[in-house]
Amino acid sequence: MHPNQPSSPATTRPEPNRRFSVAPMMDWTDRHYRYFARLITRHALLYTEMVTTGAIIxxxxxxxxxFxxxxxxxxxxxxGSNADELGQCAALAEQAGFAEVNLNVGCPSDRVQNNLIGACLMGHPQLVADGVKAMRDACQIPVTVKHRIGINGRDSYxxxxxxxxxxxxxxxxxxxxxxxxxxxxxxxPKENRDVPPLKYDVVHQLKRDFPQLEILLNGGLTDLEVMQQHLQDLDGVMVGREAYHNPYMMAEVDHRFYADDxxxxxxxxxxxRMRPYIARHIEQGGVMNHVTRHILGLFQGLPGARHFRRQLSSAIHKTDQPLALYDQLLDDMTLRQQPRDCERQPA
Ligand SMILES: Cc1cc2nc3c(=O)[nH]c(=O)nc-3n(C[C@H](O)[C@H](O)[C@H](O)COP(=O)(O)O)c2cc1C
Known part of the structure; x- marks a missing residue:
């Protein structure tokens, strides 16, 4: 049963299944990436990039x-952190058809700190609470929070x-x-995703102390087996960089996390399947690279991965026929994925 369902007033809000989600990532999880990711997994919950309340309003x-x-x-x-603005934006998110609206309390960039956005809000729990309340009052979709386990100067359990x-x-x-x-x-911000050590035990402890809450684990997750182990105690995993750099890892998500075979x-x-999407994007005046920059890791670890990446990251800028390059690349990759003769007939 969904952990939110038994006791909370959230019962009336249909909850997306968050066993596996792709983390919000600025400049990466845009609509083109999300369209691509959805071809790999039908069930994972996808997040947008962070959008500030000011940008929406x-x-x-x-x-x-x-989308x-x-x-x-x-x-x-x-x-954001202004409760009125967060409320307005939550209402707009609902109208736009999002399944959930999430508040960023994890991003450490200076630019956002100056506007009281992101991880610095961990030092202002009441402000976050006021924002969450305003968001909940303004919409019927679930309101969630993404945060760190602490910030410097405020990092005790x-x-x-x-x-x-x-x-x-x-x-x-x-x-x-x-x-x-x-x-x-x-x-x-980049160092802040690698330098402070990961402390999964703190997140597990949090779940033990707040068993009624839905707790999703994020940070450094790359291995589906390990994620499944965490899910014995936690409610979901949220994967960022690995889902971007090695997207085909998500091909097993539906089977492993959603029992969809x-x-x-x-x-x-x-x-x-990306071909008509790219063609439509170009027809509408878009640039092919804005879509294909997100698929560079599709063949990671396979023969031809480097050729694929190179064609789409550098050759693409030297052609005025980008779709022809894509079609040629599809042919190349089809050939490269075919077993070689020696592999077909083991000695
Ligand atoms: C390029 C990039 C952009 C990010 N932008 C956001 C963002 O907009 N909002 C947010 O909450 N976290 C953002 N993050 C942090 C990720 O959501 C995630 O918390 C972090 O990368 C740790 O997860 P991972 O180790 O699975 O990548 C970003 C991370 C990356 C790599």
């Missing part, structure tokens, strides 16, 4: 809230429990926890 809404229906189930991640407790009281029952602290001064599409089938 004052900017081009169709750009920030638009292809095929991307579902899909969650919008918001960056008691402080983490205080944060989760206050945000839970405001009505949040799902927490995606990046299992390392963020260091708000002196480390770049429909055979996944092969890499070549995925390439072929």
């Amino acid at each position: 004052h900017g081009d809404r169709s750009r920030f809230l638009g 292809n229906p095929e991307e579902h189930p899909l969650a919008l991640q918001l960056g 008691a402080e983490l429990c205080d944060f989760v407790g206050q945000v839970h009281e405001a009505g949040c029952t799902t927490f995606a926890v990046h299992a390392r602290i963020a260091i708000l001064e002196g480390l770049s 429909t055979p996944p599409l092969s890499r070549l089938e995925i390439m072929a």
